[in-house]
Amino acid sequence: MATSSRKYKVVNTPTIYFGTFIHSPRDEASKLDVCEEGAIGVNSDGVIDFVERDVKDIDSIVDKYPSFKNAEIVQTRPEGTQFFFPGFIDTHIHAPQYPNAGVFGSSTLLDWLNKYTFPREASLSSLSVARTIYSRCVARTLSHGTTTAAYYATIHVPATNLLADICSAAGQRAFVGRVCMDHKDINPDFYCDESADESIANTCLCIDHIKKIDPNYELVSPIITPRFAPSCTAEALEKLGKLAKETGLPCQTHISENRNEVQLVKQLFPEHDSYAEVYDAFGLLTPKMILGHAIYLSKKEMELIKSRDAKISHCPVSNSALTSGGAKVRWLMNGGVTVGLGTDVSGGYSPSILEAVRATTLVSRHVALSDGDECKLSVEESLYLATRGGAKVVGLENKIGGFEVGMEWDAQLIGLELVETTGDDFAEEEVVDKVVFEGPKSAGPVDVFGWETWDDKVAKWVYNGDDRNTLGVWVKGRKVWSRT
Incomplete structure (x- = not known):
């Protein structure tokens, strides 16, 4: 290519x-x-x-x-x-899933991945498909005022590199991550890395490509992206943690989005006490880690995340659409955790951070029905999360957001x-x-x-x-x- x-x-x-x-x-x-x-x-x-x-x-x-x-x-x-x-900052969006926005039926997370998501992402092995999807996704997010986006791509190196090229050409500030997923018992056989070594090698190829087009990461930066703990073997997570330490690059993944997912993590990593501790054990829970969702965190997990200064991307539209749950954002903020907003397309049905702002206020009111009025978030607070909060999440609080x-x-x-x-x-x-x-x-x-x-x-x-x-x-x- x-x-x-x-x-x-x-x-x-x-x-x-x-x-x-x-x-x-x-x-x-x-x-x-x-x-x-x-x-x-x-x-x-x-x-x-x-x-x-x-x-x-x-x-x-x-x-x-x-x-x-x-x-x-x-x-x-x-x-x-x-x-x-200020431009909106989308701290969690899956660019290859854009054609599926609004298509999730009555699925919940794990079923939705297998029925809709993995087949769609696998189709980006074709560069013509990737170009069509990525060009439209970047154009659409820009039209909604998204000036910065943390993108999950696919396992495909050429298509991931193409997404970086498209963001650079369009002028959108972006973090582009090739997703790593090598666990053969969890991932479909048609969409899976061959090994932990392949995950690392292909991730490095994408890092090298972005270095060539934007050596100082002024606009486009690589981001290390283990899809989520169940999709990766312990070997892959360990090597990704080492890569993150060696390169100093940001990281992104998912945490505690769905109750069944949390149980799956316990089954796959029984030696660790919690989902957050899995990432911490492999050196991934750092100030440069963006954790998507964080709905079912325990108090101990929240305190661990705060102590490591890892960040949270709140995705209220997706959390509602897939019946995942209502994240306790006020609780996280009061605990000193940095929070931004994500659309989580295509679990989220809209590429608009304004829609995420609207949903943030509404979801906080639903949480308040059981946890008290102090959980409510105002319009002003939700807009803060979409700008200043998002800038902190992606490590650019001194460059953008105000x-x-x-x-x-x-x-x-x-x-x-x-x-x-x-x-x-x-x-x-x-x-x-x-x-x-x-x-x-x-x-x-x-x-x-x-x-x-x-x-x-x-x-x-x-x-x-x-x-x-x-x-x-x-x-x-x-x-x-x-x-x-």
Whole structure:
């Protein structure tokens, strides 16, 4: 296969962004920072040079920052219907499963893997199939405002390398992992590594490929990916742990997603007291490990994860769709565990992190029905998990997730629909005759009537919005997607 040898380097036009900016404060998940008259200067490297508040005119900013004299100007509309928001970070998504999004029948996790997932992933041995699926998946996630994604690929080296190429070409920040699964008693014979040594060797081939296209991992990084403990032999887990230590690369896997899965781990690894201890025993439970789901953790496991500074990806849509359960996110956060959000396509039916934000608030309310109101997560907290929390999960909290000097411009422009008033005065008996059933003039599903505060508008976006509200997306200062 012909692969890209292009090293990622994009020189952007210096740009000043004017208007309303909304993000989560760095260490305060319970509120949003709203700047209505702001200006952010982004240099040619895609890095934020300045952040100014209470800006009355563009000329004053240009005078203050002469290096931006010839900068491009991007401005939100003045009527309060548009705002810049940090790009979403998807900390857990299976790119090869994208065609199956929404297709799971009444299956639960282990049955779903065998009926839907493994056959779909096996089909990516064909590069034409892989190109079609991966190109569409990356394009679709970008359209939903996902600027960073931690992708699980398949066992196939050429297809995994292709996913890395596609992410690089599209400009999406990505962690791309070839899945390792060598346990012949657990995995299907048509979709399984031949041995632990093959798992390691093929993983190294994918690491080497990404090094060639992005030597400093500025945009695309390899990520070591044991699918989950049952899919790997002890030999493979041990060697993957050593590889993680030698390379310093991030890792991702699953933990405690389903009760039957937890029982299976106990059967396969009886010498270890818990699921978390299995990963810890093989050197995989580190600050660079992303653990997907974490629904059925014991208190001891949670404390072990915290002590190792491993991270959690909460996947509420998938957890609900596959009847896996409701993760106790407040409990994890109160325990000091770092949490971000994942779509978990295709167990999750949507590639939208906004959908995951919405589901996070709703699932927390279901958990609260049995565990108390303190379990509820607010809109503000869920958006924090989608941005700042996700940035911590992938180890990029000083680069992305908010709008601060020195951080990179990973952002999305959100637009809402302002409902025009008729201005008519008419008697009560005339009301029926005056009603006009007419759809909104734009495709966006969020209606703003003019009385809403910014907190109200953001809440409407979270509960009613979708990709039609995403007007533009930037990664590292480069515009990578636009609705127009």
